[in-house]
Amino acid sequence: MCSAKASVTWSISRLSRRLRALNLSTFKAYRDHIAGNEREVENYINSISTNHTKFFRESHHFDHFGPTVARAFARSARGGTGRMRLWSAGCSSGEEPYTIAAVLKKEIPDIGQHDIRMLATDIDTDIIAKAARAEYPATALEEIPSEYHEYCEPGASKSNVVVSESLRNLIAYRQLNLLGPWPIKGQFDAIFCRNVMIYFDGPTKSKLVERFTQQLRPGGWLYIGHSESLIGSHPGLTLMGRTIYRREA
Ligand SMILES: C[S@@+](CC[C@H](N)C(=O)[O-])C[C@H]1O[C@@H](n2cnc3c(N)ncnc32)[C@H](O)[C@@H]1O
Structure with a gap:
């Protein structure tokens, strides 16, 4: 760190x-x-902006999100049309939202039947443009467990890979300063805001967590970075695992 x-x-x-x-x-x-x-x-x-990121960063979050959120959704929505909204807040160059999308795709076999959308935002417009291009050095495959390699396709040059369209289509990229207004309608089933709040002071972080709580549906999940553990009381949120919080129902 x-x-x-x-x-x-x-x-x-x-x-x-x-x-x-x-x-x-x-x-x-x-x-x-x-x-x-x-x-x-x-x-x-x-x-x-400090944009360091990688695929499957802090993989314990995906070990939780896969079975607890995505697979549970797949089970309850089977045969119907389920709705899920996700937010990668401080998404950097896209590795985080594409990881979330890959886990969703793997866990929800009939994903095309459902209304699933992810918002991915960052303050840095250059990094969002990079995220939307979805092109990474082939060495990024080393960060991605092999069962997810099917979602990476050969890029324009041999040394690059491109994230498959089926994942890209789940995501909308927007520029957004987390400390400003959020022109966002509706609530999310899960919010990932990882390794962003480390740059904020205590009161700013508390206020932001309060806003995230309001933006989650009851029972929704908040994933934060390993060095961002919440200190003090955060009304409406319960700690459910390492840096994993749930909005009370
Ligand atoms: C270190 S990266 C973390 C990326 C990813 N969440 C992860 O954990 O790998 C932090 C990102 O937060 C963004 N960021 C910093 N301050 C922000 C703010 N006020 N509003 C939105 N994004 C911000 C930076 O531009 C950067 O891309």
């Missing part, structure tokens, strides 16, 4: 790259450049 100091050093180094690209020599000059310049505000956010 990176320390706060290392993370600040890293942000400064990334921002310095942006200054060089603009031929600016001081952070003050950059501050003046950014003022009132919406496009540059976006570049600024994109340049300091």
Whole structure:
């Protein structure tokens, strides 16, 4: 895990790259450049975002989500049309939402019969564009258990793979700042917000968790990152496993 100091050093180094690209020599000059310049505000956010992610990261979440959420849905919705809504909040370059989609596809054999949609959001517009391309180095297969390789197809070049359309079709990507308004209608069956809140202070994190709780249907699931365990009381949420919470019914 990176320390706060290392993370600040890293942000400064990334921002310095942006200054060089603009031929600016001081952070003050950059501050003046950014003022009132919406496009540059976006570049600024994109340049300091920490996007590290991988497929099946924190795999215990998928060991839980597969049988408890996806398979249970498949069982209860069999023969009818079930509805499921999911949210990958802070989705980075897509490995998290595609992992969720792969588990859904594996656990719900008649997935096409159901109304299943996933929203995947991030503050960083460049990383969302990358996620939507769904193209990864073939070495990413090493992160993916072999039973899921069927959802990766050869890319344009031999060294790349592309996530199959059947998974891509489940996901809608949107830019969204978790600390701003959420133009979202309806509630979710599960929300994944992992390794995002580490960057927020305690009160900001508490408020965000409260908003996630409201955005979950009763009985819905919240998955958070390993270093983001919730301290103190979070009304309406019950701890069900390692960094797995459930909204009370
Ligand atoms: C370290 S990545 C985690 C990706 C993925 N959830 C995972 O666990 O592998 C954190 C992501 O959160 C996004 N992020 C940071 N602050 C955000 C905010 N205020 N609103 C939305 N996304 C944010 C970053 O752009 C980045 O892509």
